[in-house]
Amino acid sequence: MRSLPKNVRIVEVGPRDGLQNESAIIPTPKKAEFIQLLGTAGLQDIEVASFVHPNRVPQLADADELVRQLELVPNVRYSALVPNMKGLERAIQSGIRRIAVFTAASETFNKKNINMGIQESIDVFKPVVDRALKEGLSVRGYVSTCFVCPYEGPVTKEKVADVAGALFQLGVDEVSIGDTIGAATPRDVETTSGYLLQQFAGHKLAMHFHDTYGMAIANVYQALQMGFMIFDSSAGGLGGCPYAPGASGNLATEDLVYLLDRLGIKSGVSLDLVRRASYFIARELGRDLPSRVLKTA
Amino acid sequence: MRSLPKNVRIVEVGPRDGLQNESAIIPTPKKAEFIQLLGTAGLQDIEVASFVHPNRVPQLADADELVRQLELVPNVRYSALVPNMKGLERAIQSGIRRIAVFTAASETFNKKNINMGIQESIDVFKPVVDRALKEGLSVRGYVSTCFVCPYEGPVTKEKVADVAGALFQLGVDEVSIGDTIGAATPRDVETTSGYLLQQFAGHKLAMHFHDTYGMAIANVYQALQMGFMIFDSSAGGLGGCPYAPGASGNLATEDLVYLLDRLGIKSGVSLDLVRRASYFIARELGRDLPSRVLKTA
Numbered sequence: 001m002r003s004l005p006k007n008v009r010i011v012e013v014g015p016r017d018g019l020q021n022e023s024a025i026i027p028t029p030k031k032a033e034f035i036q037l038l039g040t041a042g043l044q045d046i047e048v049a050s051f052v053h054p055n056r057v058p059q060l061a062d063a064d065e066l067v068r069q070l071e072l073v074p075n076v077r078y079s080a081l082v083p084n085m086k087g088l089e090r091a092i093q094s095g096i097r098r099i100a101v102f103t104a105a106s107e108t109f110n111k112k113n114i115n116m117g118i119q120e121s122i123d124v125f126k127p128v129v130d131r132a133l134k135e136g137l138s139v140r141g142y143v144s145t146c147f148v149c150p151y152e153g154p155v156t157k158e159k160v161a162d163v164a165g166a167l168f169q170l171g172v173d174e175v176s177i178g179d180t181i182g183a184a185t186p187r188d189v190e191t192t193s194g195y196l197l198q199q200f201a202g203h204k205l206a207m208h209f210h211d212t213y214g215m216a217i218a219n220v221y222q223a224l225q226m227g228f229m230i231f232d233s234s235a236g237g238l239g240g241c242p243y244a245p246g247a248s249g250n251l252a253t254e255d256l257v258y259l260l261d262r263l264g265i266k267s268g269v270s271l272d273l274v275r276r277a278s279y280f281i282a283r284e285l286g287r288d289l290p291s292r293v294l295k296t297a
Numbered sequence: 298m299r300s301l302p303k304n305v306r307i308v309e310v311g312p313r314d315g316l317q318n319e320s321a322i323i324p325t326p327k328k329a330e331f332i333q334l335l336g337t338a339g340l341q342d343i344e345v346a347s348f349v350h351p352n353r354v355p356q357l358a359d360a361d362e363l364v365r366q367l368e369l370v371p372n373v374r375y376s377a378l379v380p381n382m383k384g385l386e387r388a389i390q391s392g393i394r395r396i397a398v399f400t401a402a403s404e405t406f407n408k409k410n411i412n413m414g415i416q417e418s419i420d421v422f423k424p425v426v427d428r429a430l431k432e433g434l435s436v437r438g439y440v441s442t443c444f445v446c447p448y449e450g451p452v453t454k455e456k457v458a459d460v461a462g463a464l465f466q467l468g469v470d471e472v473s474i475g476d477t478i479g480a481a482t483p484r485d486v487e488t489t490s491g492y493l494l495q496q497f498a499g500h501k502l503a504m505h506f507h508d509t510y511g512m513a514i515a516n517v518y519q520a521l522q523m524g525f526m527i528f529d530s531s532a533g534g535l536g537g538c539p540y541a542p543g544a545s546g547n548l549a550t551e552d553l554v555y556l557l558d559r560l561g562i563k564s565g566v567s568l569d570l571v572r573r574a575s576y577f578i579a580r581e582l583g584r585d586l587p588s589r590v591l592k593t594a
Contacts, residue, residue, distance in 0.1 A: 001484070183559070185518075186515075186518050187298070187559075190298055211511075212589065213552065213590050214549070214552040214588070214590060215514060215555075215556065217512060217514065217515045218483075218514045218515035218517075220515075221518075221519070222518070241593075243594075244592070244594045247589070247592045247593045248589055252511070258510050258511070258512075259515070291511070292511035292544070292587075293510050293511060295541070295544040295545065296509060296510065296541040297541045297542070
């Protein structure tokens with residue numbers, strides 16, 4: 001048997017990546033309560049908001065106010081997505097100490113998603129990351145469509161490594177490798193993520209899987225066997241897939257924690273308390289969340 | 298990379314294991330239509346009915362009539378569960394050519410499930426299998442709770458091997474290794490199924506995973522890497538988990554076929570046509586089925 005890591009860090013993206021893809025708009029105090037429940041559940045890294053233009057993502061338009069309302073749980077790192085210098089200014093104003101910048105490994109996807117080519121987005125983010133680091137903020141990078149692009153099909157591992165490398169060059173301390181449409185299989189993880197491990201330190205790479213086709217846990221297990229130790233997930237599996245209405249989006253935090261618990265890998269997260277957070281937000285959304293584990297007694 | 302099998306045989310258990318755990322009772326002609334859709338989708342091994350006492354599983358009380366109504370698709374093997382000699386008589390009368398007998402790797406589970414100890418159930422099945430083989434029928438065996446028992450907790454690999462061995466001794470040609478409550482992780486599959494591979498021929502062992510906690514696809518991928526080539530699944534993920542109301546039960550055939558297709562492993566099954574069968578039965582049940590792939594566009 002291949003050895004598995006003893007500890008894993010989970011980056012909870014439900015309040016941002018999750019709620020961004022839900023149709024309902026949650027009132028700011030309810031979001032703050034949800035985030036507090038996640039923090040007390042032991043999630044030490046929570047992406048809470050996005051400083052994109054409020055018109056672009058109405059679900060997250062209250063980012064400034066939300067960050068100010070957060071009751072901070074000790075030892076929890078809160079972060080927010082930032083698309084440009086204007087977003088960074090808002091982030092700094094809000095008091096958040098960690099931001100995330102984002103691009104894709106597919107030109108077509110990036111153009112459709114953020115209306116910029118990949119190199120253009122790197123150019124836009126360069127002064128943003130510079131400024132953020134000067135202000136003492138830390139910066140995470142996201143790469144979308146690292147395995148399959150909904151427009152271009154399979155994405156090469158070399159392209160993913162190029163884009164991840166460009167983000168590290170900017171000064172991000174961690175790059176999240178996203179399977180945006182959830183089409184990756186463990187074999188793709190072996191190929192692409194394995195290639196990334198040859199270029200970059202594994203402890204600076206997060207795996208961000210979506211469960212659209214039910215592959216996410218298999219991909220996590222594959223990545224664990226390869227030594228990866230950072231995984232993005234979303235409480236309850238919050239957030240649909242914008243490319244497949246009604247389908248699942250993010251890997252559910254509960255399903256991830258269940259796997260880790262059963263494998264004896266420490267995450268510091270209480271499954272029971274994450275479930276409580278998920279039930280809370282499910283009530284607010286008025287819908288069942290797709291997590292398998294959440295549905296068990 | 299470890300090599301994967303080129304071909305996999307799927308045993309579709311939706312009409313039996315699936316419908317048995319749905320609360321709605323489907324009219325016999327609709328079941329027959331569902332089974333025909335599955336056969337035309339390329340599923341070559343379909344468990345269609347159960348000859349347990351009609352009062353025990355009202356959902357499947359029409360087994361005799363259903364088997365008679367089936368419009369047989371060429372090259373499809375139809376089978377039915379048989380609990381005792383009386384059930385075998387009904388099975389023979391119905392004209393079905395393959396039966397399945399079943400026990401568990403946990404004493405407590407077996408007693409609660411079929412009111413017999415494991416050895417007692419083997420003793421009961423001995424004359425049943427003898428008679429079935431004499432009549433020219435073929436026989437499959439099921440072992441439930443091969444990884445975790447809802448009453449006893451973890452089950453040892455030696456116990457599973459003992460019970461599987463006892464079934465092979467009876468004359469069954471294949472044993473299905475069931476993760477009844479869906480609690481197994483790939484590591485458990487590596488341990489227990491790996492041990493079974495040391496004792497029995499891999500092509501006589503089917504892996505029967507449940508997706509209660511979202512682990513099924515990860516377990517399938519682990520088993521594929523170990524060389525297993527027979528998997529049980531249920532169209533749409535039909536069938537809940539009797540130990541966790543509202544939760545998922547069987548691995549969904551669509552999710553399995555999606556994985557196999559993406560890995561380039563042939564199953565002979567058309568994903569589109571299985572989805573049609575699942576939509577059909579979902580309409581009859583009046584509920585959404587849990588398959589992830591079924592929810593995608």
